Amino acid sequence: MASIVLKDIVKKYGDGFPAVKGVSLDIADGEFVILVGPSGCGKSTLLRMIVGLEDITSGDLEIGGKRVNEKAPRDRHLAMVFQNYALYPHLTVYENIAFPLRLTKGQFSQEEIDRKVNLAADTLELRDHLERKPANLSGGQRQRVAMGRAIVREAEAFLFDEPLSNLDAKLRGQMRTEIARMQRRLGTTTVYVTHDQTEALTLGDRVAVLKKGELQQVASPRGLYEQPANLFVAGFIGSPPMNFLPGEVDGGTMRLPFAEVPIDGPLRERIGDRKLVIVGLRPEHVEDAALLEGEKIAGGVRFDAEIDVTEWLGSELYAYIPFDTHPDVAAKLEELDRDLDGEGMRTQVIVALSSESDVRDGDEAQLWFDPARLMVFDPETGENLTRDEEAVARIEEENEADRKAALERAQAREKRIAERKEQREAGRASGGGERAAS
């Protein structure tokens, strides 16, 4: 197990295309870091540079404190799970898992290999499939074999390249928790690439958001959600995505397409003399005014909106409200949408209401939100003007403490299970002895 340090890593392809533009990232020993971003952001390239399948154009890569830029993949002692699993089709599941051990000529005896493979197979519930060929396995089973091959190595770090993208939704959820559990138990440094923000938020101790080869923000999932550094991160994290509205500033108030919001205090100061800002409003921060108590309503802003379409999901209700955007920010928002792999569709606000709400298609409804939860972005740079550095520091501190506690707990539990197993075996041995004596 080791830490991984990236210093100003640059990747330029032969044709001069810069895939990664100077990424620096410290990954602590035992940490689970996610690289996330829309397609073409350089996340997979970055991972392949860490594992050594892609040359590093410039910058330093250190694993366990040693510079490994020029080392061959085999000398970096990392284990990788590929997107399409990359199992050896001519070998059985057993031999697939044993493959890395067999390559270390003579370092492991047959019994040791047997023990390690069986241990991995037990962990991943592959015991019944050891003699089968990969072609006869289901997607989830293949995925687990690929993980088994990574575990037996006892590698310095695990690298995952979109490992769940070939699985169906239900299995993806199960494997996600399986990966999280495995990582906590083994406490191995892990770098995980995905384009799926749900995976990023649920799995990562820290998440690095990339856009076009540049690092946008590295923070805990909560940090990204509550205190995004810029427009891109705010739009990328969260599902359904954050709504972006033009906000016209006029003294102490800000005019949104369907409501006026008072601004004061530090935010007023940071907006300065900007006349136009981009306002971010998360769908889940809007509520149906008809369902709220009077006291809560008074603290927020109410507005009337014509609902275009609704989607009822059981746990919540999505309502879509079309609006006309301000021409000065339309270009910026369109560009953002393209960066986020969007289709540049109509401008609309999505709100996630309680499923008890009786708002229906075509209704005129009164909605409510708390202006304190609005985010305000600079329309030129995309910088988040509502970001609170103190809150950021607090969130990251709590997150780090949580991570360490979770690791310790998982390893303590592991130890307890092992001890109990030992006791049981010892008991069985002595019990057997007595029976033999009598």
Added chain:
Amino acid sequence: MTGLSTKQRVWWGVITVLVLVYALFPVAAVAATSFKRPSELNSGTFLPPNPTWGNYEQILVGDAQGLFLSALRNSVGISLIATAIAVVLATLAAYAIARLDFPGKRVVLTTALGVSIFPIISLVTPLFNVWRSIGLYDTWAGLIIPYLSLTLPISIWTLSAFFRQIPWELEQAAQVDGATSWQAFRKAIVPLAAPGVFTTALIAFFIAWNDFVYGISLTSTEAARPVPAALAFFTGASQFEEPTGSISAAAVVVTVPVVVLVLLFQRQIVSGLTQGAVKG
């Protein structure tokens, strides 16, 4: 083939038998003829009335021995060498075509195809003249070179199609797992490429083994004449006797290696090994 109804199974059986009879009847007829005496050739029966090994004796130890055994030696030698060269060259070419991006990739493939469109018969006369003037006429090399022009194009095409299906990511996976480049190639790629190479080698061998036109035109003596050509020089015991019996016997003898090869490499020929390495 599970889940077939009885009716479907019967129909499949009937069709299979029909195809087998259609394909194998000529072979059976040749085999039956090879056991007939010269006097029985026109007996009109399918099975020989008095089976005899006489025809085999004649070609293997009798009068026609010199003609047949030397031809057999030539055929085996020339076909094997032509196959070996074709497979080695085609493997290298196909690897480059499947894995590397280089200018002129399409040109190589189209040229390979272009080489094989000319009818052999239109090439054989000029070749005859050239070979005679440069001393390749009636030598092994004089046959191996034209055979390469037949076997190489098809080998390159089949192998490059096959190599394109190999999940090359496995090589990288093996390197990450701790293999050297050579180990990764040998342990992850070779086992997957082997069936394709075997199949291609068999096809190439059969093409060389079955050739008649080059064999009869570019040779004149036992020094290089292959079996298909040699059969044309068989004669009966007398001027008035047809050599049909000995030709049939020789035909059976040259069919045997082909059948043996297919049986031996049946397992390697079965493809579908690569399925399941990657999803899709």
